[in-house]
Amino acid sequence: MSKILQIARREFVSTALTKGFIIGAIIVPLIFMAAMPLIIWLTMLAEAPKVEGELAVIDRSGQVVGTLQEYVDTRIARDREQIAEQMEKSQELTGAMGPGGAAQGEQALDMVLGEDPEIVVHDLGAEGDEEGAKAALRPGEGEGGGEGLGSRLGLAVIDANAVRKGEDDEAFGAFQLFVRPKLDDRVIDSMRDALREAVRQGRYREYDYDPAFMDALTSVNAPNTREITETGEERASTQIFTMMLPFAFMILLMISVMIGGQYLLTTTIEEKSSRVVELLLSAASPMQLMTGKILGQMGVGLSLLLMYSGLGIASLVYFSLGDVLDVWDVVYLFVFFLLAYTMIASLLAAVGSAVNDVREAQSLQTPVMMVMILPYILWMPVTRDPNALWVTILSFIPPVSPFMMMMRMTSSQDVPWWQPPIAVAISAVGAYCCIWFAAKVFRVGLLMYGKPPNVRTLIKWVRMA
């Protein structure tokens, strides 16, 4: 036992207490978190150049183009307001809006939107040449042209019956908007909305309705959805968290299992290729060596899991969203970590013992890695319907069982109470089988050099040992 612990201790110390690990596991995620606002800011900055140009209009109804410029201008202003509102809402949700947040919001808005686009309506007349106007939209045409209006951004062709329905028409006509390629979609939206507004207001006038009354009539202003918590508090809807929670749990589980397992693979290969393994085998049995190594790297994975989940829980509690977490989910997270890690790690230890270098490990490692990727791919369908038959079945099949069950348990629907313990039991049996298999391969593989084995050779070794 003391030998196993000594091996585990060396494994942990030589992995977790190295500069590379500390930088990789602790500092890199922190840098990412810190860099996130910067990255967002930079992405937004890239969209900021001011858009200037003209919107050509062929108004066959003759009743829209006159007021269009006015609506274009108000529309742009209103779109900006709406974006500002949305930003505020999302900030309220994450609780990041501190004092002075409003001023920051205004600044951020300038960064996001840049200066207001300037769009000038250019009337081509009711009988304007549609084909010729379209040609002017082609990239390279019209830019810096003689008209002095900058480039042409779009062409709107308004139907003759857009404002007044003809006798034989079943419905009102509308408009068709043509734009140049690669135009910022916010500018396109502004033009569309302005056109729509202009047509609508034209209709009100045509049929003698009071525009202000019509606006009031058609607008229903419902406040944001609020959630009532167990303690009776109100807060913004946490729907996004109920989607993200299973993902977060699954990713936590995956990362800690994967990192521990990968280190186990590389240290095993290193011990074998540096030929230190025979020296070790003179002091400990292959089983002791493998157990020690698995335990040591389990410590590495567990430290990561503790650190990351601790951070996650702390931030949830800080934003008083602690109640979206069930304590049992956290307990199961650690139980499932132990089981999933044992399965994956012992398989990787077997792979590591069988090959001569990291490159050879690739092909044998692929099936094990596929198992890890599967829950990642299935995240969306599983959170949508966590109790679907196929999901339920998958959550009982090791080695994906821990990942699937974890996702189901943290999703919005309840999992029948008896299912998690059964998944734990099945996974425990799976873990035992993996260790049994790995121990056999490990014993034979460690002293085998030469041709890298395939899966069939591994099975032969298991029979041999």
Next chain:
Amino acid sequence: MTSVRKTFGTKVAVEGIDLELPEGSLYGFIGPNGAGKTTSIRMIMSILFPDSGELEVLGKKSAVESKDRIGYLPEERGVYRKMKVLSFLMHMGRLKGLGGGAKLRDHCMTWLDRVELADVAKKKCEELSKGMQQKVQFIACIVHDPDLLILDEPFSGLDPVNMRLLRDLIREQHEAGKTVIFSTHVMQQAEQLCDHIVMIHEGKKVLDATLDEIRTRHDPRTIAFSPLNGLDRGLVSSLAGVESVDDGEHGVEAHLAHGADPGGVMRAILAATPVSRIEIRRPTLEDVFIEIASGRDGDAARLREALRGGHDVAGEEEQA
């Protein structure tokens, strides 16, 4: 070891070896590469398990139960490249059942001092030269003061100074009453160090005797000399007790008839012709080995080549 046999796939690595090593003896395992030395040693260490036959190590059924009393220096040896020398030794010591922090540290430092490596204790193993690493490995193998030392090719890759240092350390262990087994394919090393030789050839034990027994059994039958002037071969070969004369690698070699007195023949040669050098050729282990092995398959030249050049007679065992 009793009729121990081990095969890798279709290749028989060790075939029915019987061997008994008395406590406190210094045994040399010799034989060309691929003869089955490492496989035998690995079976003694319970790293490999024999297909048939029985083993007993230090009174136990298997080395697994007495690992802490055995020191093993494998042929395929290595160190943790990223680990510091002292930490590596302490790790190995703890694995071998030694406890204690400061005491173990002092113990390891004493040993490092003995092999003149005290100044690299804080360096990483990968910074050491191969010879230095080998000395570290040797310490790792005896740090827990084992009763049985198994050294597989301990001298390979060492310069003459370190070879002597290591030889002295091995002798010292032997004099302290430890049982030592070491394997080598360089017969001279065995000759210099061992009191008992076990020779393995193609998985079989072909010789198991003390060095003195071997020497008396294979008594000197060659007199080598360098004549000063031209030599009348007829004259020498006609001397009493001389069977034949030819040019060997040590000059002219006169092979003696069975039962002839080497001293008498030497005097007769000296009387017959002036020489710059004359000696009785004592058979080296290499000669003995070739005599024994070639008696079995009659291909002395190939064997001599295999022993000298050290290239594989039967390929790497692990390749099976």
